[in-house]
Amino acid sequence: MNYFADKQLLVADIFSRYPDSPQGRRSALMPLLREVQDAEGFVSEARMAEIAALCGTTATEVRSVMSFYSTYHTLPTGRYHLQVCSTLMCSLAGSDELWDHLVSALDVQPGDVSADGRFSVQKVECLGSCGTAPVVQINDEGYYENVTRSKCDRLIAAMRADIPPLPDNPVPVTVREDGRQMTATGERVGASIHDRGPLPMPTRPGGEA
Amino acid sequence: MTVADPAPLAITSGKDPRFAPSLYAHVGQDRSWTLDYFRGHGGYQGLRRAFAMGPDAVIDEVKKSGLRGRGGAGFPTGLKWSFMPLNDGKPHFIICNADESEPGSFKDRYLLSEDPHQLIEGMLIGGYAMRASVGYVYIRGEYVHAAERMWAAIEEARAAGLLGQNILGSGFDFQLYVHRGAGAYICGEETALMNSLEGLRANPRLKPPFPAAAGLYGLPTTINNVETFCAATQILKYGADWHAGMGTEKSKGMKLFQISGPVARPGVYELPLGTTFRELIYDWAGGPLEPIKAIIPGGSSCPMLRWDEATLDTPMDYEAIAAAGSMLGTGGVTLVPQADCIVDVTWNLVRFYAHESCGKCTPCREGISGWMVNMYAKLVRGRGVPGDVELILDMSENIGGRSFCALADACLGPVLSSIKLFREEYDVLAQTGQPMHPPRRRWKEA
Amino acid sequence: MKVTVDGIQVDLPAGTSAIDAVFHAGRDVPYFCAHAYLSPVGACRMCLVEAGTPRKGKDGEFELDEATGQPRVFWMPKPMASCTMQATEGMHIRTARTSDVVAKAQAGMMEFTLLNHPLDCPTCDKGGACELQDRAFEYGYGASRYGFDRRHADKHYALSDFIILDQERCIHCKRCVRYFEEVPGQEVLDFIERGGHTFIDTEEGGLPVGFQGNIADICPVGALLDNVARFRGRNWEYDHTPTTCTLCPVGCSITVDARNGRLERVVAGENRDVNELWICDAGRFGHVFATEERLTVPLVRVGGELREATWDQAVEAMRQGFLGHGGNVGLYLNADSTLEEGAALVALAEAIGTASLDHWPRYAHTPMSTATLTDVATADAVVVLGADLGEEAPVVELRILEALRGGLLPPEFAHGTAIADLRLTERPSRTPEKLAVIGRESRLWGHAGIRVAASGPDALTRLARPDTPELQAALRLLEGAGKPVLILGADVLNGADAAFSAALGSLAGRVGAKVLALPAGANSRGLGGLNLVPGAGGMPYARLDGVGAAFISRLDPAAQGLPGRARGFTVVHDTHLTATAGLADVVLPAVTGYEKRGTTINLEGRLLPLTQAPLRAGEGADLIRALAAVAEALGIRPPVRGLRGAQTWLEGRYGLRLAELPAGGLLQPPRPAQDAATGTAHTPNLWKPRMVPHPERRGSGVLGREARTELWELPMAPAPRPGGDD
Numbered sequence A: 001m002n003y004f005a006d007k008q009l010l011v012a013d014i015f016s017r018y019p020d021s022p023q024g025r026r027s028a029l030m031p032l033l034r035e036v037q038d039a040e041g042f043v044s045e046a047r048m049a050e051i052a053a054l055c056g057t058t059a060t061e062v063r064s065v066m067s068f069y070s071t072y073h074t075l076p077t078g079r080y081h082l083q084v085c086s087t088l089m090c091s092l093a094g095s096d097e098l099w100d101h102l103v104s105a106l107d108v109q110p111g112d113v114s115a116d117g118r119f120s121v122q123k124v125e126c127l128g129s130c131g132t133a134p135v136v137q138i139n140d141e142g143y144y145e146n147v148t149r150s151k152c153d154r155l156i157a158a159m160r161a162d163i164p165p166l167p168d169n170p171v172p173v174t175v176r177e178d179g180r181q182m183t184a185t186g187e188r189v190g191a192s193i194h195d196r197g198p199l200p201m202p203t204r205p206g207g208e209a
Numbered sequence B: 001m002t003v004a005d006p007a008p009l010a011i012t013s014g015k016d017p018r019f020a021p022s023l024y025a026h027v028g029q030d031r032s033w034t035l036d037y038f039r040g041h042g043g044y045q046g047l048r049r050a051f052a053m054g055p056d057a058v059i060d061e062v063k064k065s066g067l068r069g070r071g072g073a074g075f076p077t078g079l080k081w082s083f084m085p086l087n088d089g090k091p092h093f094i095i096c097n098a099d100e101s102e103p104g105s106f107k108d109r110y111l112l113s114e115d116p117h118q119l120i121e122g123m124l125i126g127g128y129a130m131r132a133s134v135g136y137v138y139i140r141g142e143y144v145h146a147a148e149r150m151w152a153a154i155e156e157a158r159a160a161g162l163l164g165q166n167i168l169g170s171g172f173d174f175q176l177y178v179h180r181g182a183g184a185y186i187c188g189e190e191t192a193l194m195n196s197l198e199g200l201r202a203n204p205r206l207k208p209p210f211p212a213a214a215g216l217y218g219l220p221t222t223i224n225n226v227e228t229f230c231a232a233t234q235i236l237k238y239g240a241d242w243h244a245g246m247g248t249e250k251s252k253g254m255k256l257f258q259i260s261g262p263v264a265r266p267g268v269y270e271l272p273l274g275t276t277f278r279e280l281i282y283d284w285a286g287g288p289l290e291p292i293k294a295i296i297p298g299g300s301s302c303p304m305l306r307w308d309e310a311t312l313d314t315p316m317d318y319e320a321i322a323a324a325g326s327m328l329g330t331g332g333v334t335l336v337p338q339a340d341c342i343v344d345v346t347w348n349l350v351r352f353y354a355h356e357s358c359g360k361c362t363p364c365r366e367g368i369s370g371w372m373v374n375m376y377a378k379l380v381r382g383r384g385v386p387g388d389v390e391l392i393l394d395m396s397e398n399i400g401g402r403s404f405c406a407l408a409d410a411c412l413g414p415v416l417s418s419i420k421l422f423r424e425e426y427d428v429l430a431q432t433g434q435p436m437h438p439p440r441r442r443w444k445e446a
Numbered sequence C: 001m002k003v004t005v006d007g008i009q010v011d012l013p014a015g016t017s018a019i020d021a022v023f024h025a026g027r028d029v030p031y032f033c034a035h036a037y038l039s040p041v042g043a044c045r046m047c048l049v050e051a052g053t054p055r056k057g058k059d060g061e062f063e064l065d066e067a068t069g070q071p072r073v074f075w076m077p078k079p080m081a082s083c084t085m086q087a088t089e090g091m092h093i094r095t096a097r098t099s100d101v102v103a104k105a106q107a108g109m110m111e112f113t114l115l116n117h118p119l120d121c122p123t124c125d126k127g128g129a130c131e132l133q134d135r136a137f138e139y140g141y142g143a144s145r146y147g148f149d150r151r152h153a154d155k156h157y158a159l160s161d162f163i164i165l166d167q168e169r170c171i172h173c174k175r176c177v178r179y180f181e182e183v184p185g186q187e188v189l190d191f192i193e194r195g196g197h198t199f200i201d202t203e204e205g206g207l208p209v210g211f212q213g214n215i216a217d218i219c220p221v222g223a224l225l226d227n228v229a230r231f232r233g234r235n236w237e238y239d240h241t242p243t244t245c246t247l248c249p250v251g252c253s254i255t256v257d258a259r260n261g262r263l264e265r266v267v268a269g270e271n272r273d274v275n276e277l278w279i280c281d282a283g284r285f286g287h288v289f290a291t292e293e294r295l296t297v298p299l300v301r302v303g304g305e306l307r308e309a310t311w312d313q314a315v316e317a318m319r320q321g322f323l324g325h326g327g328n329v330g331l332y333l334n335a336d337s338t339l340e341e342g343a344a345l346v347a348l349a350e351a352i353g354t355a356s357l358d359h360w361p362r363y364a365h366t367p368m369s370t371a372t373l374t375d376v377a378t379a380d381a382v383v384v385l386g387a388d389l390g391e392e393a394p395v396v397e398l399r400i401l402e403a404l405r406g407g408l409l410p411p412e413f414a415h416g417t418a419i420a421d422l423r424l425t426e427r428p429s430r431t432p433e434k435l436a437v438i439g440r441e442s443r444l445w446g447h448a449g450i451r452v453a454a455s456g457p458d459a460l461t462r463l464a465r466p467d468t469p470e471l472q473a474a475l476r477l478l479e480g481a482g483k484p485v486l487i488l489g490a491d492v493l494n495g496a497d498a499a500f501s502a503a504l505g506s507l508a509g510r511v512g513a514k515v516l517a518l519p520a521g522a523n524s525r526g527l528g529g530l531n532l533v534p535g536a537g538g539m540p541y542a543r544l545d546g547v548g549a550a551f552i553s554r555l556d557p558a559a560q561g562l563p564g565r566a567r568g569f570t571v572v573h574d575t576h577l578t579a580t581a582g583l584a585d586v587v588l589p590a591v592t593g594y595e596k597r598g599t600t601i602n603l604e605g606r607l608l609p610l611t612q613a614p615l616r617a618g619e620g621a622d623l624i625r626a627l628a629a630v631a632e633a634l635g636i637r638p639p640v641r642g643l644r645g646a647q648t649w650l651e652g653r654y655g656l657r658l659a660e661l662p663a664g665g666l667l668q669p670p671r672p673a674q675d676a677a678t679g680t681a682h683t684p685n686l687w688k689p690r691m692v693p694h695p696e697r698r699g700s701g702v703l704g705r706e707a708r709t710e711l712w713e714l715p716m717a718p719a720p721r722p723g724g725d726d
Ligand SMILES: Cc1cc2nc3c(=O)[nH]c(=O)nc-3n(C[C@H](O)[C@H](O)[C@H](O)COP(=O)(O)O)c2cc1C
Pocket: B068, B069, B070, B071, B072, B073, B074, B075, B077, B097, B098, B099, B100, B101, B102, B185, B186, B187, B188, B189, B190, B191, B223, B224, B225, B226, B228, B229, B405, B406, B407, B410
C-alpha cells in the first residue's frame, strides 16, 4: 500500500516549504522519512522507493541519506524506543549504569525488540540535556530528564502498563518574574530588563533618534 | 535613557547592578512562548525599529553592537551580514543553526521552546537586513518539543501578519520554516547543514564558494546560531550602545553560559562576556559538589583547562580563554571531577567524535573514527603499552589541520589538552593497565 | 599568472588548481580522490602541499621583503589540499620534495589510508596498476603502526553482473559515486552509513547497463573490478594494445589487454576529442566474442558437410566454385571493416568488373554531417531526432550530458588533462531545457526538457513546421541558440533521401545548427566515402541472392532473415560459424577488430587508427588477405596487396594519408557518399548475442558463477555486512 497516497495535503504542505525546483523537491526527503518513521516506527524498502519517487530521486539516494542519520531506522523498533544519552555529561551523571539497568530490566539488546514488542533501546550521543542529566528520550517524543534509579523504575513500570507519563521538558529557570537573576545564595542581583523602556523609533537613514 | 548614553564602565559581572538579563529574561515564565506574552513584553519592537531604519542601517547597528557569532567560532555578525550581495536579483536565504549538538551545550534548546518569538523576530531582522525572502530554522531532530513550539510560534506569527507578505506594512516579504535534523552532529557545520537541508548526505562542502556567494540551493545564504539571532532582536530593541556597553573590549554583550557536571545548580545563566569562571561556578551555579580537576570551557571540543586559581579568575570572553589555551566555544562549561579517570573521560568524547565523523575525509574517518577510538579503548581496558601515548600524539599531529572540516580538530581538543594536563594518568594507565582513578558509581538513586 | 613550485617558476592560466601547477612544473604530489574528468572534492587529503601567497599593501602593490626586494610570501599555517586550492598570482608551493612538513603529512595520511586496507595485493586484480600501491611505495612510512584488526566487510559484493565490489579495499575516494552523478547523470551508487562504517552500495537491484564499467577504470584501488576479467591475469602479464573500438561509429579509444594470446580485458583509453575517458559497457565487457568459439581454420563443404581444410584447399574449392560465374560475383563486407579493407574490396570489384559490392549496415542516403563531438559537448542546444543513442552511439549521450552540464572542456597542461578542474562541481546543475528529444522513448528522455514521441523520417518535417507545443518549443530552442546541434539517428535516417537532406539543410541553415547524422556502422562513413555501394545494376547486400556467386565478410544475413546465399557459389569470411557461414560452400576464418591494423572514420569524420593486439586467432585472416585468396581463386592478380598497398591505393585515389596518424586521430572533411538503395532497413542493436559472456562456451575464459564463488570463498570467511541501526 502506498503510504502517502491518501495524504496529498500533507505532502503538498511539506513541498510548499521548499523552492519549486528539482533541488527543492529533494529537500522534502528528510521530512517525508520522518513522517513514515513516526507512523510506522521504521522505514521499509518499499517506503524508501515511494519517497524516492516523490522527491525525484532514486532509492539508492534515499537509503544513502537515511543511513547517514542515526535516528532513522530500517528495522522495526519497539512501541517504546528508549534512547539513552551516553555522552560525557550524562555519563558523569551515571548514564552507563542507567543503560545497563535498562538492558537487563527490559531484557533487550540494541538492535532487537523485547519479546512483548514493547521495548527497544539505543545509545545516542549528547541530547542537549547536560544540565538535567542523565536523560532518556522515548520515541520521537520528549525527554525524560534527571533520570535517577527510582525514576527509571517508575518509568519502566508505567510503560509496561502502557500508561507512559508525559515527557518532563523541565526548564532551568534562572531569571525571576521581575527579570532579575538569583545567585546561588538566593540573593537577587543586577537589574531587570523590564525596567528598560524601548528606544524611540529612529528616523531614516541612520538610526539617530 | 537614549541610545547616546555612554556606558561609563564596561559590565563584566552578572552581579553588576546595571546588568539585566535579556535573552533569557522570559524563559520559564508562564506561556512565554505565545505571541500574546511576547507582545505584552515589548515583542517585535526591535523589528519595527529595523523597518524604520532601513536594511543597511540594521547591519551597521549590528556591527556597532560588537555582536559576534554565538555558535562557536565568534565571527563578527554584522560583518558576516554585510557579505551578502546587494541587488543581485537572486533570492537570498537565511538559516538559523539550531542543531545544537556539541556536548555540554544546551542553551538554544530553551530559547527555541520557551521564547520562539524572540528568534522569529531576530530572523525577521536578519532577513530584512540581508534581503532574504525565506528563512529556515534547522533544529536537531531530537529537539521535538522545541520544534513543535517553534512551528506553533511560526503559525501564530503568520496569522498575525508577522510572516508572509508586506510585513507590518514595510513592504518586506518573508517566510520562515522549520527543518528538522535526524541525529548528526556534523549538521552543525554550516555547509553540511545546507546539504542536509537539501536532502543530501550531510557532508561538508568545499569553501570557497562561501555561503554568502553560493549557499543553500547555490544561492546567497547566511547562517547564524539561535543565540546570535536572539541577540540581534535585543540589539535592535535596546540599541547597539547598550549591547556594546557589556563585556570587554573585543567581546561585547551578554552570553548564555551553560554549566554541567557535578555542581549544585547546573543550568543556563545569562551573564556579560568577561565574567570569570569563578563567578559562574560559585556565585551562580553554587559551587562544585566534589573536587574538580579540569574545566571544559565551551563545549566538548574546547581544550580542557586545569582547575586552579588562575583558570577560575580567567574572564569568559573570546580573547582571555584563547590566551589561556582554549576557546569560548558555545559557552558550555563542564566540570570534570577529580575522581574520574581522565583517559576514560576523554575516551567518551573521542567516541562521540568517532561516531559523528561524516566519513568524507581520510584523517577523520580512519584517524579518528578508526584508530584514535581504538587506542583509547585499548588504554581504558588496561591493554595499553608504553609508547601508546606518544603514538596518540603523533597521530594527532597527522590529523590536526589536515582534515576537510573542523570536526577532526574538534576531537583533538580534549585529546591533546588532557594529555598535556594529565600526562601522568595516561602514563600510569599505559604502563600498569590500572587507572589512577578506578571506575565508580555515579548514578543517583533518587 | 606566475606560480613557483619548489623553486620552479611556471606560467599558468588563471583558475588553475595548485595540483595542476605542481604537475605542470614537473613535480609530483600523490592523490586518490582527484580525477581529471570529475569534480575536485578534497576527500582523500593526500595531495597536501604548503602554500604561501604575497599580500598586497595599502598601495595595491605586493608587500616586499626588505632583504630580497621580492614580494614577501605569507605561508598558510597548515598544509592545504592542492586539488581544491586555486593557484593565485605569485603563489609559492612546496611539495614533499622540499618540505618536511608535507612529507610527514603525506606519510601520515598514507598510513591512515592503508589502515583498513587489506594486504591482499598478491591476489588483487589491480596489483601492478594500483594507485594506492604505487603511492604507498613512494610516499608511505613503509610500515603501519595500527595494531588492531582491520575492518572486515564483504569482499565479493556483486554490484551488477559486470562489477564486483571488494568493500574492504574501498578507500572512500568517492570517484565512482561522483562519476555516476556527474557523467551519465545517474544516482545509482552512493555511500551508505557514515564515518568509519561508510561503504558504497546501490539500491537499484544492480547497476544499470550503459556506462557502469568506467568505475572499474577510475577506482584507484582494487575495490571495483571488471567481473568479466576477474582473476584472469595480473597487470604486468598483460600486453596492452591501445586501439580503437569498432562496435559503433563513435570510435572510442580503448586499450586491449591480452595475455598468452587471449583477449582478457578492455579498458578505456583517453581521447579528449572523442570519448574523453569513458566507454560504454558493450565496448568494455562485450569482447568475449573474440575468445569464445572462434573459427580458426577454413571450412570447405564436402559431401554436403563443412569440413576443416587448409587455406590451399579452400582456395582450390573457391577456384572450382567461382568457375562459370564470370563477373557475376557479389562482394559484401561489414561496415566495421577498415578503410584499407574497403579499398581492397573496391579494387577487387573493379578488377572483376562487378557492380555488386556493398557494406552493411548503412542507409540508402546519408545527409552530410558537420558537427564534431566537441561541438556536441559545447552546444547550447541539442535536438535529437529519431535516435536511440544507447544502441547507436552511446558515448554521444555522455557528450550531450556534458553540454547540459555547462559544456566545459578540461584545460590541458604539460602533464595532460587538468587533474583538478575547479570549475567542475559536485552534483552539477544541469540544463535539461537545452535538450529536446524527438523519437521513441530512450534513456536520454530522462535528461531532456522537451520530449516528443514520434517515429519515421517525417519527424524532421514536423520539427520544421511544428504542429504541437512541444515541437514548437524544440524549434524555438534551435532558433534561440547560438551553437545548436541536430543529431539524427536510425529512425529518421532509414527513410532519408535527397529531399530529406535538402529539408535538413534548409532547417539547419536557417537556425545555424550543425548536423550530426549517426552512421549506421562503425566505419560506414568511411566506406560510404569510398563508394563501396552497389553500382548500376549491382545487387545490394539485402539482395545477395541476386548474384551468381558471393563473398560475404563478417555479415550474417541469414540471422537477419535475409537471403543467406548467393544463387550459386557462396564464400563466407567470418570469425564464428554463423547461420550464414553454416549455409556457405567455403568458410574462411576472419579476425576481429581487435586483431587488425588499419583505419576507420568515426561519426564526426575523424580518422582513427586500429592497432593489432597479440591475440591468437588460428589461421584467421583479415579481409585484405582473404580477398587476395579470392583473387587468386578467380585467377586474377590481387589489385591491392597488404595494408601498405591499400594505403597507397587510398592515397592515390582519395588523397588520404593514413600511415602516420596522430594519437587522437585526424578530422577529415566530409565526403559525400553516393546514394544507393539498401532494400532493407537498419535496426541498431549494440549488444550482439555473442558479446554476452557465456561461461559454458568453448574458449570462454570467463568463470561461471559457481566457479567464481568457489574461488572467492576459499581463502576468506564470510564477514557480516555492516548496516542496521547503531
Ligand atoms: C563540526 C562543527 C559543528 C558545529 N556545530 C554547531 C552547532 O551545533 N550549532 C551552531 O550554532 N554552530 C555550530 N557550528 C558552527 C557553524 O559552522 C557556524 O560557524 C555557525 O553556525 C555560525 O553562526 P554564528 O556566526 O552565529 O556563530 C559547528 C561547526 C563545526 C565545524
